[in-house]
Amino acid sequence: MMLINDSAVIDYSHLITTRPYDVRRVVISDLHLSADEPALVQAFLALVDDLIALPNLTEFYILGDWFDAWVGDDSYLSLTAVEVKQHWLTPIIDKLTQLSAQGCQIKVMHGNRDFLIGQSFCDLFHGELITEPYLVTIGNQNFRFEHGDGLCTDDKSYQRFRAIIRNPLIKWTLLKRPLHKRIALAQKIRQKSALDKTHKSMSIMDVNQQAVLRALKPVDVLLHGHTHRPAVHAVVTDKQNNPTKPRYVLGDWRVINPDNSYQQVEAVIAVSTSTELEQKESLQLVRFMIKA
Ligand code: LP5
Ligand code: MN
Numbered sequence: 065m066m067l068i069n070d071s072a073v074i075d076y077s078h079l080i081t082t083r084p085y086d087v088r089r090v091v092i093s094d095l096h097l098s099a100d101e102p103a104l105v106q107a108f109l110a111l112v113d114d115l116i117a118l119p120n121l122t123e124f125y126i127l128g129d130w131f132d133a134w135v136g137d138d139s140y141l142s143l144t145a146v147e148v149k150q151h152w153l154t155p156i157i158d159k160l161t162q163l164s165a166q167g168c169q170i171k172v173m174h175g176n177r178d179f180l181i182g183q184s185f186c187d188l189f190h191g192e193l194i195t196e197p198y199l200v201t202i203g204n205q206n207f208r209f210e211h212g213d214g215l216c217t218d219d220k221s222y223q224r225f226r227a228i229i230r231n232p233l234i235k236w237t238l239l240k241r242p243l244h245k246r247i248a249l250a251q252k253i254r255q256k257s258a259l260d261k262t263h264k265s266m267s268i269m270d271v272n273q274q275a276v277l278r279a280l281k282p283v284d285v286l287l288h289g290h291t292h293r294p295a296v297h298a299v300v301t302d303k304q305n306n307p308t309k310p311r312y313v314l315g316d317w318r319v320i321n322p323d324n325s326y327q328q329v330e331a332v333i334a335v336s337t338s339t340e341l342e343q344k345e346s347l348q349l350v351r352f353m354i355k356a
Pocket of ligand 2: 094128129175176177211213289290291
């Protein structure tokens with residue numbers, strides 16, 4: 065396994081400044097954006113600014129937990145014009161709209177915290193809501209993209225909760241409830257989840273190897289987030305012959321020095337590149353760091 069503090073991990077700024085023409089796709093997850101963390105919001109806006117400047121970027125993926133909690137698109141769509149102007153999401157929508165206008169497709173996947181995002185919200189910036197698992201070919205490899213919570217099958221209480229809350233009928237019923245009730249319910253779920261997590265071991269909250277093998281079977285590479293343990297794993301798929309397939313894990317977005325005036329945001333994201341000469345696209349994890 066290659067851990068992400070390995071010095072071999074490429075620096076994002078170096079990559080986009082030295083090879084701006086080569087960058088084709090950017091994949092991120094687990095930002096947990098909210099009005100309470102302006103540094104993360106600023107970091108996301110800074111990333112999108114960079115992406116707008118990349119001449120050959122074709123796809124930008126957000127693989128879940130873009131938001132800390134999403135209680136329904138109407139939380140934004142029902143705002144008055146005055147409220148929209150002041151809302152923290154408005155600059156995000158504006159910048160993403162600019163990115164779409166440049167010809168970059170924006171693809172948004174649900175995470176466990178924002179599974180109520182709808183296509184109506186994504187329409188605001190001409191993005192596409194995609195479902196997991198999402199299969200994509202990069203170079204000559206078939207990738208499976210997913211958020212990652214579905215792979216944590218040892219976390220029985222979470223999986224029970226997930227099966228209930230993601231049931232289409234339950235989702236529909238939840239969305240019918242008044243907004244203030246949904247906000248209150250989301251708060252209760254967060255508190256209960258935070259408390260429950262203190263009793264769970266790290267291994268229970270990680271992916272299950274059998275689930276990983278199942279996911280990898282029809283593809284060449286698995287890429288997910290959720291566990292907040294960025295790494296590149298070589299998964300042994302056949303014990304006899306010892307062949308391996310890669311499992312890329314994206315990192316969550318973190319504010320470094322939160323109590324300090326010099327705040328930085330750090331994340332591990334994935335970037336694919338292809339030189340115009342070689343025309344062979346490949347993906348790698350890179351360290352994204354920005355002053356907030
Ligand atoms: O997100 P993370 O990594 O911290 O934790 C997850 C699992 N927890 C969750 C819950 C989210 O963190 C918070 C949800 C935000 C709100 C979403 C919108 C809500 C919409 C509903 C309103 C319209 O997904 C956590 C996993 C962890 O990943 C690692 O994989 O362990 O799972 C849990 O902790 C779940 C608990 O084990 C079971 C929770 C039961 C909640 C029951 C709700 C009770 C409500 C009380 C009402 C009186
Ligand atoms: Mn998650």
